[in-house]
Amino acid sequence: MLTITELFLMMKKYLLPAAAAAFLGAVATYLGVLLVRDYTCTLTFQYNYEGAEENLAPDGAGTLDPYQMQNPAVIHSALDRMGISTAGSDIQVEDIRNNISISKVYTSQDQEVAEAAAVLGENYALKTSEYRLTYTYPALLGENYGKLICNGLINAYDDFFIENYYDKDVIPDFMQNIARSNVDYLDLASVIKKNFDDVIATLNDYAAAYPNYRSSRTGYSFAELAELYQNAENDLYAQLEGNIRAGNLARDPELVVKNYTTTVRSLLISEETYNEIAESYKTQIKTFYDSYKATGLYSQAAGTQVTQNSSNNRDQNVLRDYEHDFETLINTYDSIVLSYTQQAALASEARLDRTYYLNIIQALQTDQVAEDTKTRLVEKNEALLQTMTEITGRYCGWANESIDELFDQIVAEDIQYLISANVTSDISIPFALAFAAVVMGAMVMLAGMVREVLLKNNPELAAPGEPESENPQPRDREHAAAYEQYKQGFPEFFLVYQEMQAGIRAGAPRYEAYVRWNSAQLGPVSVRQMFRYFGDLNLMMELNDWIVETVCRDVRRFEAELGVAPVIHINCMFSEVADFGMTDILHKNSQASGVAASCLCVEMDGRDIMSCVREMMLMQKMGYPVCVDHFEDKAQAEEILAIFRPDYVKVSGKIFRADEAAPAGEGLQNRRDILDYLKTTIRSCHENGIGFCISGIENQEEDLLIYSLDIDYKQGYYYGYPAAMDDLLKELRETAE
Structure with a gap:
């Protein structure tokens, strides 16, 4: 006979295998549904200027051709904006063009008038300035793919519209x-x-x-x-x-x-x-x-x-x-x-x-x-x-x-867009995934419980050997030193802070925290090695707990001496944020120290953030700001902004150094393209209430490059090296005096 405690322990033991089975079942079901499922993205656009119903261009002389929205040049430009190359890719301009259809949209009143005129034997020519573009694509590409394509088409068509119907002259940087x-x-x-x-x-x-x-x-x-x-x-x-x-x-x-x-x-x-x-x-x-x-x-x-x-x-x-x-x-x-x-x-x-x-x-x-x-x-x-x-x-x-x-203002007045994405398949993915996950998880959980009952009644069926310890033991000198630091409360660890200087838009004092380990046995340990040691020991959450606790203590010191609480950026990896572990650490330490949640900004690599959006959104709801680092990937940035609004984003100054090996002349062109992209991205971020920071600025040349950018913060060795809190407070006091 099983007791309640034994039943609970069995469920706890097989919870992870059941969750894994549920996940695999959901993935298999999802892939199966994708094979038979299509999405349709609908883009409605209307020309608002006088003469559009007569198919006249904005100048009243030329002819308007709304079907240029599916012009191969426009589609190719849209893909370029998304960072998609058609060379060696399954995504081709002609395939997209063949799956796009454009039709005129008439009001119900116009249609009724036309039908009444037909009954009377009269000819009534329907006129409209509104059109509907529909794009059908495989669900394997993802639901947001259609929105990204339509957004790209909007921007590309706006440029095409300006080039063909307006006299736009740009100013050359002739020097x-x-x-x-x-x-x-x-x-x-x-x-x-x-x-x-x-x-x-x-x-x-x-x-x-x-x-x-x-x-x-x-x-x-x-x-x-x-x-x-x-x-x-x-x-x-x-x-x-x-x-x-x-x-x-x-x-x-x-x-x-x-x-x-x-x-x-x-x-x-x-x-x-x-x-x-x-x-x-x-x-x-x-x-x-x-x-x-x-x-x-x-x-x-x-x-x-x-x-x-x-x-x-x-x-x-x-x-x-x-x-x-x-x-x-x-x-x-x-x-x-x-x-x-x-x-x-x-x-x-x-x-x-x-x-x-x-x-x-x-x-x-x-x-x-x-x-x-x-x-x-x-x-x-x-x-x-x-x-x-x-x-x-x-x-x-x-x-x-x-x-x-x-x-932009002229085109915005002349063309109005409305995007909506509709799933054409009658298969409900949420229901299919939930059903598969429940069935697979329940089957594994039931099989595990049956196995435990059999082993309890027949101990001779159990495999020989001792069970593994929950936490692996130190396996070498480096891991042993890391484990000893954990047991002693991290006495050899300390934090340094690098200032994020306010740019054109002023803001509260802001610093990024970095953890350092000066080991008596190993010497200075790099951050990469440090994280590897503690990750192998399953002690990353304990290390993060010490980091957040120390940051909270330093925030209180800073506020007590200077009268203002700074915002500290704390770097996290995906594995630290998943399953809400980092959220619990932030909440516990901020509550215990009395530090406002707005003073602790969680900073995460943009290449990993899509895997834990739910956790990041919970942090925002609890008042903890979120910063996305490595925001220089254009396609990835658009994907993030399509479903998630961080409080800040960061772009690394390394993008200015990526073209140093380019032939003479090409590097400058690449930098101009980068600055154009940054201006567009900064404008988009500010329109959505997102702050913008450029980090990794190392010299005066890079500082001059970002001079005209409307950034909120800038950061790098050119402005100052990371310093311990004692040194930082001393410098700020001397500056204030």
Whole structure:
């Protein structure tokens, strides 16, 4: 006869095998259902501008083609945004296109009117500006796959829509693209001048078209951005050109003189040609108009009352013919005068340019500037070019951010989207999984209990040997040292804290905690080795308990001495968060120490967080902030944000160092792509109330790269090394004094 206690012990013994069987049964059932299940994602989009119902483009002249949403170029761009490559992949553009259908959406009222008109034998043309895209895909790809594809299509189609229907000009970061080596100083200055003028003209065009627009992201209007560039040209470029002219700077003066001499000859020919053409037009003016005016007919025609009424049709016809001939003569004369003016202006411009180059040639041929003066001016110009590169790069980011925001607003007003995902199969996955899990778990639990009853009644059936201990014993010197630390309360362990500096958006003091072990037997032990030792001993939760307890104690010290409680980031692995173990540790220690839950931020690798979303969401509900590290994977970031909203995310500064081995020029392009991605990600995070931090910044170059980013915190060895709490408090007290 089994007692209640024996029954409970049996259930406890076979709980994990039963759970494993339930899990495997659920997985097998899930995979089976996926083979016969499809998802359908529906994207409804509507054009809101005038003329859309007539299939007119926003400018009212071109033709709107809503079916371009399934254009292969749009689909390919959407996949690129998701980080999906079609090369060697089962996901192909053509397959997606074949599974997309687009149909018009009519209101019920329009349909009723059309049916009534058909009954009466009348023709009623239905019009609409609303369309529905449906995309059907295998359930093996996951329910969120369709949403990701549709989100990608929205962003890609917005860009396609802007490119095809709007006149969007972007601002080039021209100082990054100008080749400086083997280019003469005067030619370099000319190229820079032209780029400055082109950018200013583009921004002034935007200012004229959108005079009341001001970017909420950058705070600038287009007129102010144009003024920034104009000031840079008036100041930096003027100094650059002035130094060149003052020092007669040229890499190869003889070659410059030779080239400019050729240019002068060409300009002289152009000037003479334009003058000859202008003189020809001037002669035409004299022969055509002066003789006509001298006859007195001009005064007679000018005084004629062309609106005079005539009593007969013949007089009216004569008057009409005379008026037409007079107008033709006047238009011909105006055309000749305009042509003369244009050719004369071109001749004058060629003459001025020729004089400019002649002055340069003369200055170089009679150059008496000392070499040390030239060297000093070259050094000044190099510094000016570097300053110009930094400033125009920053201005370029602001300008393009403002332009992107403008066109985002325009497209958002012109196109409205609504996404909904619907499962087409009638098989309920939750029910199938629950049923399979219950059946498999119950069968294993029942089999285990039957086995225990048989063993109790027939002890001879038991296998020989002793059962394993619940916790493995230390197996070598390193593990023995780790186990001894656990038994003694971790006396050789200590924490250090690295500051997370507030960025553009200020916030509470924030630090990341790191655990260190300076072993008397082993010396300094790396974090990786430390975690391996304690993981092998099944003592990770005990180590985390000590870490959280120490953090809480240091938070109280910090608050007591400085009057403000910091937020401490505590790193956790998936295995520590699973089964709510870390949640219990946080709750126990924060309650015992009186530290607010908001001061303990759980930081977890984004590559693992999808495995324990439920646990992280529980932490948030209990008031503990959650930070997702390694957020630089675009596809993974979109997957996380689709189902989970952390309080903070982190991107490692290593992404700026990943392209150091790239060929010349490609690294810069990669960095610009990374900055564009970061700006988009930061904007998306802030729109969803998520803070953003960039960690791992190690040098000034990386700090300059993130200068214009709207980040909340930045972190790295460039700003400071981790320090113990005693040293940290001492430094803060000295700074405050």
